[in-house]
Amino acid sequence: xxxxxxxxxxxxxxxxxxxxxxxxxxIRARVGPVRDRLTRLIEPTARRLxxxxxxxxxxxxxxxxxxxxxxxxxxxxxxxxxxGPLVLAMAERTTTGLAARLAVALDxxxxxxxxxxxxxxxxxxxxxxxxxxxxxxxxxLSDCSLADTEVPTQTFKSTVHLREIEVRPKIIVQITRISxxxxxxxxxxxxxxxxxxxALAALHGHDRVTLDDVEIACALTLAHRATRIPEPQTxxxxxxxxxxxxxxxxxxxxxxxxxxxxxxxxxxxxxDNLLDQLAAQKARAGRGNxxxxxxxxxxxxxxxxxxxxxxxxxxxxxxxxxxxAAAPWQTIRRDATGRExxxxxxxxxxxxxxxxxxxxxxxxxxxxxxxxxxxxLAEAKGAVELLxxxxxxxxDHVALVxxxxxxxxxxxxxxxxxxQTKRRLAALPGGGGTPLAAGMLTAFEQATKATRRGLTPTxxxxxxxxxxxxxxxxxxxxxxxTDAQQxxxxxxxxxxxxxxxxxxxRPEPALRNLAQTLDAxxxxxxxxxxxxxxxxxxxxxxx
Amino acid sequence: xxxxxxxxxxxxxxxxxxxxxxxxxxxxxxVLVFGDRGxxxxxxxxALAALLPPIKAxxxxxxxxxxxxxVPEWANVSAKRAQDMPTPVVDLPLGAxxxxxxxxxxxxxxxxxGEKAFQPGxxxxxxxxxxxxxxxxxxxxxxxxxxxxxAQSGENVVEREGLSIRHPARFVLVGSGNPExxxxxxxxxxxxxxxxxVASPKEVETRVEVIKRRDxxxxxxxxxxxxxxxxxxxxxxxxLKARKALAKLKTPEKTLTDVxxxxxxxxxxxxxxxxxxxxxxxxxxxxxxxxxxxxxxxREVAPMALRHRLRRDPLDEAGSGTRVARTVxxxxx
Numbered sequence: 001x002x003x004x005x006x007x008x009x010x011x012x013x014x015x016x017x018x019x020x021x022x023x024x025x026x027i028r029a030r031v032g033p034v035r036d037r038l039t040r041l042i043e044p045t046a047r048r049l050x051x052x053x054x055x056x057x058x059x060x061x062x063x064x065x066x067x068x069x070x071x072x073x074x075x076x077x078x079x080x081x082x083x084g085p086l087v088l089a090m091a092e093r094t095t096t097g098l099a100a101r102l103a104v105a106l107d108x109x110x111x112x113x114x115x116x117x118x119x120x121x122x123x124x125x126x127x128x129x130x131x132x133x134x135x136x137x138x139x140x141l142s143d144c145s146l147a148d149t150e151v152p153t154q155t156f157k158s159t160v161h162l163r164e165i166e167v168r169p170k171i172i173v174q175i176t177r178i179s180x181x182x183x184x185x186x187x188x189x190x191x192x193x194x195x196x197x198x199a200l201a202a203l204h205g206h207d208r209v210t211l212d213d214v215e216i217a218c219a220l221t222l223a224h225r226a227t228r229i230p231e232p233q234t235x236x237x238x239x240x241x242x243x244x245x246x247x248x249x250x251x252x253x254x255x256x257x258x259x260x261x262x263x264x265x266x267x268x269x270x271x272d273n274l275l276d277q278l279a280a281q282k283a284r285a286g287r288g289n290x291x292x293x294x295x296x297x298x299x300x301x302x303x304x305x306x307x308x309x310x311x312x313x314x315x316x317x318x319x320x321x322x323x324x325a326a327a328p329w330q331t332i333r334r335d336a337t338g339r340e341x342x343x344x345x346x347x348x349x350x351x352x353x354x355x356x357x358x359x360x361x362x363x364x365x366x367x368x369x370x371x372x373x374x375x376x377l378a379e380a381k382g383a384v385e386l387l388x389x390x391x392x393x394x395x396d397h398v399a400l401v402x403x404x405x406x407x408x409x410x411x412x413x414x415x416x417x418x419x420q421t422k423r424r425l426a427a428l429p430g431g432g433g434t435p436l437a438a439g440m441l442t443a444f445e446q447a448t449k450a451t452r453r454g455l456t457p458t459x460x461x462x463x464x465x466x467x468x469x470x471x472x473x474x475x476x477x478x479x480x481x482t483d484a485q486q487x488x489x490x491x492x493x494x495x496x497x498x499x500x501x502x503x504x505x506r507p508e509p510a511l512r513n514l515a516q517t518l519d520a521x522x523x524x525x526x527x528x529x530x531x532x533x534x535x536x537x538x539x540x541x542x543x
Numbered sequence: 544x545x546x547x548x549x550x551x552x553x554x555x556x557x558x559x560x561x562x563x564x565x566x567x568x569x570x571x572x573x574v575l576v577f578g579d580r581g582x583x584x585x586x587x588x589x590a591l592a593a594l595l596p597p598i599k600a601x602x603x604x605x606x607x608x609x610x611x612x613x614v615p616e617w618a619n620v621s622a623k624r625a626q627d628m629p630t631p632v633v634d635l636p637l638g639a640x641x642x643x644x645x646x647x648x649x650x651x652x653x654x655x656x657g658e659k660a661f662q663p664g665x666x667x668x669x670x671x672x673x674x675x676x677x678x679x680x681x682x683x684x685x686x687x688x689x690x691x692x693x694a695q696s697g698e699n700v701v702e703r704e705g706l707s708i709r710h711p712a713r714f715v716l717v718g719s720g721n722p723e724x725x726x727x728x729x730x731x732x733x734x735x736x737x738x739x740x741v742a743s744p745k746e747v748e749t750r751v752e753v754i755k756r757r758d759x760x761x762x763x764x765x766x767x768x769x770x771x772x773x774x775x776x777x778x779x780x781x782x783l784k785a786r787k788a789l790a791k792l793k794t795p796e797k798t799l800t801d802v803x804x805x806x807x808x809x810x811x812x813x814x815x816x817x818x819x820x821x822x823x824x825x826x827x828x829x830x831x832x833x834x835x836x837x838x839x840x841x842r843e844v845a846p847m848a849l850r851h852r853l854r855r856d857p858l859d860e861a862g863s864g865t866r867v868a869r870t871v872x873x874x875x876x
Contacts, residue, residue: 021761055640058638096681096724097681100637100677100678101637101638104636104637104677107585129580130580130721130724133580162762167758169755172751172754172755173747173751176750177751180747180750186579186580186581187581187582187743187750187754188580188581190754191754191758194754195761316641319705452728
């Protein structure tokens, strides 16, 4: 007996073959016999992609070897040039850039459809949402064993043309309403549901979409997009209005399908841990995806000596270098080939190279309030100096933000000068309230600026945590704490790395909370010696 | 396949209005559409092409020159005859290389004939037209830098591989993207005249209408296009009429003060905001077929002209559109 997810997967593959406009399917399963059995059902003409595929392979480009050999321009065809199924392996590692390129290809409606093989393990490791949005189907085969699978023996033959299949307006209304009830915002979902219903009818050789078609279509296309579990409706609903007699009277079968039945079909497929998954997606929005952050160089551009290589994505040919490499061989090649003119072989190609580097920026956000000054400002300064020494060794940039009284101040904009930092730090006076939120906000502004310049910022907050000045400058302890938490959430949403160093005499629970919101390392100074401090900073910096 | 007809787009009035304004007065400087997945951003931008009246250009000219004397020498156009052509709307794909954008040495000619010739890029083709970037916030940094420079100067300068070529590249930037996937640099944001934010419609009736039209578009394309052809043409005629009316439109001193006060109160950087707001308001008045610019016109277009020019406040969760609306309320009453 085949399991439901397996049946859905095989059915979806058949539907896609019939109507490529459905976009594709995302199959979530680890490598194994179950997946192998399913992939064997994919059309043999399917071409394979991988997440690191180059633009040249996708869209085509200059075929250099052929061009040079033949003496006239030969264009290489890209994978997207011929319509047909595309199989994307390791789909969970697709970068946003590739997802956008594939999305454009799917949007064009050139008869491409995508079969994404998602091998993600963790709930937040999944296909890029931009791409998932454009695929009608999603099946999860992780709980499917080989015994549950069954190669479908029944091959459908569609005799009806897709366009000729009638979809009653009532069904369109109903599908739209249901997707709304499931909390699906995108308009693509109901469109896919209708298209699937139409393809199903064609598969069965009907000329009209039936009750069963709609039910299966909703289950196939809507369940995985649901963001809300609809309440089962109570039976006290007002009786349905009498069927409209003026409507086509011989098609009342489709009129009688209550929303509730359709919703049940979808509800049965909703994963038990829907809420957990949604939470994971939210967290993912804050922490990036499985592809790893691209390191952006802020010092790109200084040309390096060109190097032998082949033309690939974005590479630029160093024409002078190429000619220089080819020059000594000209006489020999002319004799060998008997051909006149310049003769360049692929081995002569020289590629321009550029230096790429990304520097780190440590933003020290130091509490210089009265409460801190009384207790351990000196020690905090010591800790900063220790970190500075490390930053110097790593050739990191440093910035210094201090907050006291009612506002925060940028004492030192990002710099590499250690001497300046030390001098400003030593001269830092203490006193006044603790406007923690203002300090974090200033640090955040610096971090955003730095990111734009290609630096990788890390914020180190040194405070005793007793925030008592709100963002607007009022002395309001409660508001101050709320403000700090809010900025912490913003920082996290922007994926800014941080460490929180508690300089108080006793560890402050509020500060531990703040560190949690920031998803940052929390380090109480009373028990921290130099070695632990340096280790934790190293961890935070990802060394 | 034809793009989805502009007039058949349900709702999304602000986005449609912004597109129309930029079609009336190209010097407003393009539209940026930001929104969630599945809200019809790309659909609307692609539909824009149908709204644009044809332009006169020299046949075969790579930069769509209007006059014979503007055709560049390197293009080797022999017969210089003018002809009508649709306003160019050029797609800038994400994977485009620098060579393809700016133009580069024509490799075919270099290899086969040993000639040093220039092969024009996308910027040349977009001259006097529109450059459309889908997923503009995912564009590679070096391409953004290049665009910023050309969009500002209106001239594309190619100095590489022994070539030294400059040609006019005056185009209107149109972009769309999903803000969740990455932010736009303020410098690039500023190059867009208008910006709109779109969301899925919330009422079931509207949603049903969207689905019905899209379904008809996909299944009965010919009939659907025929049905909306006339309405698209009506909008295009109105755009042409508004273009003419624009010249005669009066701008009272009082409205200028309104515009200046509004921008001052919002603290938008630079004068570009004021200029764009004024131009957009004038285009809007011309579209409405009014004879003089009034405060009501300014109020209507202020959010789309200024929303993206404010300094970003990381704690403002409501979005800058609300901030603009609030200030408009305070200043213009």
